[in-house]
Amino acid sequence: MLExxxxxxxKGNMIDMAVAVIIGGAFNGLITSLVENVVMPALxxxxxxxxxxxxxxxxxxxxxxxxxxxxxxxxxxxxxxxVTQLINFLIMAFVVFLVIRQLNKLYKKPAPPAExxxxxxxxxxxxxAIAATRCPHCTSILSDEIQKEAAAALTxx
Numbered sequence: 001m002l003e004x005x006x007x008x009x010x011k012g013n014m015i016d017m018a019v020a021v022i023i024g025g026a027f028n029g030l031i032t033s034l035v036e037n038v039v040m041p042a043l044x045x046x047x048x049x050x051x052x053x054x055x056x057x058x059x060x061x062x063x064x065x066x067x068x069x070x071x072x073x074x075x076x077x078x079x080x081x082x083v084t085q086l087i088n089f090l091i092m093a094f095v096v097f098l099v100i101r102q103l104n105k106l107y108k109k110p111a112p113p114a115e116x117x118x119x120x121x122x123x124x125x126x127x128x129a130i131a132a133t134r135c136p137h138c139t140s141i142l143s144d145e146i147q148k149e150a151a152a153a154l155t156x157x
Contacts, residue, residue, distance in 0.1 A: 031095070035088040043087075055080025 008014065044050050056067050057077040064070035067078060118127045124138035133143045 027095075028092070031092045032088055035084060035091060039087055039091070040084055052080040052084050055083070 040052055044052065054067050056070055056079065058064055058070045058074050059076060060074040062073070064073065067076065067081075070076045117130055119130045119132075120126070121128050121135040121138060121140065121142065123140040124135060126135070126137045128135055128137070128142075134141055
């Protein structure tokens with residue numbers, strides 16, 4: 001079992017996963033900073049300078065000036081922080097979507113060419129159905145097997 005784990009870890013799976021976690025953590029910090037320092041202040045300007053970090057509901061029914069003061073006295077529902085995290089998540093999901101979309105474009109394989117539906121009659125050069133065994137225009141027999149059977153039938157008589 002130890003040998004299997006060593007093979008798994010050294011094969012690159014573990015290293016790739018570790019790199020992904022480190023980059024993901026750094027990316028999360030970047031997006032969190034973007035939301036807290038750019039998006040939320042811009043959103044508060046649009047909504048009339050509402051401070052989302054201090055939007056909460058104290059469960060004892062009293063009003064408190066700050067979220068910290070309310071947390072010292074009672075349980076709170078900090079819906080403003082939830083809105084911030086929701087925007088953070090939506091931005092993160094959108095950025096991941098854009099990255100995956102670009103990767104899919106890079107790795108997209110071209111579609112295989114469509115199977116032909118027509119062929120050319122070797123005698124009259126008109127387009128006919130690919131499954132045709134006799135040309136509807138010049139009435140020539142197109143299949144080698146059918147031609148051999150017809151020739152054999154003629155020689156038998």
